[in-house]
Amino acid sequence: MDDRDGRQGTFMIGRQEADSIERRSGVSLWRQIADRILQAIATGDFAENAALPPEVALAERYGVNRHTVRSAISALVQEGVLRAEQGRGTFVLSRKRLSYPIGARTRFSTGLQGQTSERHIVLLSSSVEPASQRVAEGLGLARAADVIRLETRGEADGRPVSRAAGWFDARRFAGIDKAMAETGSITASLARFGIDDYLRQSTVLSARHADAADLADLDLQPGAIVLVTVAVNITSDGQPIQFSESRFPAERVELKLSAL
Amino acid sequence: MDDRDGRQGTFMIGRQEADSIERRSGVSLWRQIADRILQAIATGDFAENAALPPEVALAERYGVNRHTVRSAISALVQEGVLRAEQGRGTFVLSRKRLSYPIGARTRFSTGLQGQTSERHIVLLSSSVEPASQRVAEGLGLARAADVIRLETRGEADGRPVSRAAGWFDARRFAGIDKAMAETGSITASLARFGIDDYLRQSTVLSARHADAADLADLDLQPGAIVLVTVAVNITSDGQPIQFSESRFPAERVELKLSAL
DNA sequence: TAAATTTGTCTATTGATATAGACAACTATA
DNA sequence: TATAGTTGTCTATATCAATAGACAAATTTA
Structure with a gap:
């Protein structure tokens, strides 16, 4: 998650977090977050079978409510990309591109x-x-x-x-x-x-x-x-x-x- | 708009209109319609400088309310892709890809x-x-x-x-x-x-x-x-x-x- | 076993999205 | 100059999306 060629270096000055999310864009926040997670899995930032960060951490990272993150996760569970286990965590099922x-x-x-x-x-x-x-x-x-x-x-x-x-x-x-x-x-x-x-x-x-x-x-x-x-x-x-x-x-x- | 290699032929049996729109998808209807219009312009289905079909016709084609079409159009006007003229119509400004x-x-x-x-x-x-x-x-x-x-x-x-x-x-x-x-x-x-x-x-x-x-x-x-x-x-x-x-x-x- | 961590469920509230209808404003045309 | 066709604006209502808080249920860890 930290090897994206220096996005955080020279270029982040005065700019919002690159992970940030667009509001009032016509694309719901949960869909945008689901896309980001898919992207992260596809590029290998989230390894296969590994646990995702907990919901509260993701909510903080993307600057949204925990429930919004849950909507994104439940869409990806529906798609068969993730598996959520109560008390344990949420895990990556799917492979890289x-x-x-x-x-x-x-x-x-x-x-x-x-x-x-x-x-x-x-x-x-x-x-x-x-x-x-x-x-x-x-x-x-x-x-x-x-x-x-x-x-x-x-x-x-x-x-x-x-x-x-x-x-x-x-x-x-x-x-x-x-x-x-x-x-x-x-x-x-x-x-x-x-x-x-x-x-x-x-x-x-x-x-x-x-x-x-x-x-x-x-x-x-x-x-x-x-x-x-x-x-x-x-x-x-x-x-x-x-x-x-x-x-x-x-x-x-x-x-x-x-x-x- | 009719040369998309026979989508309407053999393959449309028992399927919804190919132009139809997904509801509760996390992507708002106006954004989906705006994407379709952009796509149609990019592929040359809507010629440059030509008038778009009137709002009521587009609403019927996509199966949504006229106001929803207006949201899509106003987003594209904002982007500089279309120009709307009261009483006359809505016109394509932008060129092909x-x-x-x-x-x-x-x-x-x-x-x-x-x-x-x-x-x-x-x-x-x-x-x-x-x-x-x-x-x-x-x-x-x-x-x-x-x-x-x-x-x-x-x-x-x-x-x-x-x-x-x-x-x-x-x-x-x-x-x-x-x-x-x-x-x-x-x-x-x-x-x-x-x-x-x-x-x-x-x-x-x-x-x-x-x-x-x-x-x-x-x-x-x-x-x-x-x-x-x-x-x-x-x-x-x-x-x-x-x-x-x-x-x-x-x-x-x-x-x-x-x-x- | 107790505590901490994490996902699951519920209620409530606010704002954005979508539908519906009516009518005004403007343009082109018969 | 009417009339038809088109975009623009307004009101009202229902549903979806997002936030907020509280607590239950399951698992792991101390």
Whole structure:
């Protein structure tokens, strides 16, 4: 909790405590405090299985009433991040953020090796639809050409860590939905169409508050933040093969941009 | 507003409107609606200078009272994003998000060319301090070796678009603060130390709610989201020269990951 | 066992958030 | 010049969020 690169040094002169909380902001104090605690856990400031400071101490740190801290804690207990035990204390259940690599050869499973004991992709649904403008542009297709859309969720140790939609040229990749259902892997599915290597051509990254769909898809609580990537994958000779939009829960995932 | 890749198609069956709003979430309805409007502007769903739908229409779309919509709008008027004119309507002032490129040769000014008419970096302060653990690791220095810290803000067309802290080995780069103050450019400052090319070695990306410091530094409203990058720059022969942590306002900036 | 520490529950009060309705003020248009 | 459409202001009411204090219940420590 004390290695945040000198926030308390040169720069804190004449400024409020960095841990302080915004009132009348439209975001309730308990939600802000819950976010701070999540942040502290994600960055390792509160170790896994360790006890949180007692409620009175947290209340003092954030400058709020004990009951307000209790609201924050009870929200996190509800989310399964903390466990409170009467008389003993409140304990951290959840782990640090996963570090999800993004680079020229971004692959789901290989990138998370060593960080989780188990990970897999679930195919939620597939459909054929006319390409929207941005999909058509990304794939270099005519405006309303048919594309196959695969909706997937990535899970690690039983918790959702990504939610993605991928679009493929329907003529070239007819049947990729079945391949995906059978193999559980985009890479393996593309291999069936003779593509044994592909590269990340472009990635655009943004962040926003989770909307209703994100909350349901990623098992988040209202107010959570999602990282959004929009990307195009190409073959080694430059043909675009996949357009994708992925959403990651910011409280559980960070993106590590690796050499391309 | 209708090109969001088929949210309304296959996937909307049995689900609430995607635009719907979460109640009792700890985030007030007006703040959620303000976020949606910002999002819609940033993605181009509401064109610049165009009129927003009238308040009663927005209230119906989001399923809230007209007064709640008015709270959201008045917050955005306060932020300078919208302008309301009695009897006429409410109009969009602000532009789409800047697309900030990140790649092997990430440079501030060159990357934003064409998107803004004016951009520059302001040196806010500099100091010498012992390296924190993560800075020492990033730069390959001993744990408490002296490092120079430069605090900077990037501005485009008068609006803050980034806030960064950069750390440099104090022995090797003594005087880089003066160089930075004179040139207003990291690249030019490093050139004075014989470094005419440098590369991005690693970037780790995350997102979180803005804290009190972010609000002040980036001129944001409470509840805003910041993208955070932690990066190491190296010379072409692999020596680490700069460790940095940058924060970007998610409502004004997206990150474009380019080929390295 | 007694005391100290910590979480859990209850009551009460205040201020912010959200809904509801009515009407004024201003603008554009038929 | 009416009329319709839009933003601005006011009153009233109900619910949520936050503070305050007291004490119960469970656990750990002296």
